Amino acid sequence: MKREEILEKLCELFHEVSGNGTIQLQEADTAEDVEGWDSLTHVQLVVAIQQEFGITVSAREMQNWRCVGEILDSIQAKING
Secondary structure (H helix, E strand, O other), X not given: OOHHHHHHHHHHHHHHHHOOOOOOOOOOOOOOOOOXXXXXXXXXXXXXXXXXXXXXXXXXXXXXXXXXXXXXXXXXXXXXX
C-alpha cells in the first residue's frame, strides 16, 4: 500500500474517531496541531488503526509516536514488510 493511501485512510479514521470530518492531516502534524486529538482519541485511534490495517501496535510504539509521519512509518512498515 502506498504512503498516500495510508495517509488518506488514516485521515478517514481520524474523522470517525474524533467526529470532526474537516481534519486534513499532514505528516508533520502533532496532537497539538489537530483539534480534538487528546489522549483518549489517541487510544481510540490506535484501536481503529489496528482493526483497519490488521496490525498490532505495542504500547511503547504508540507512546513514541510524536507526529502523523511516525504513525505512517509504523503502519507502512507493518503492512508492507
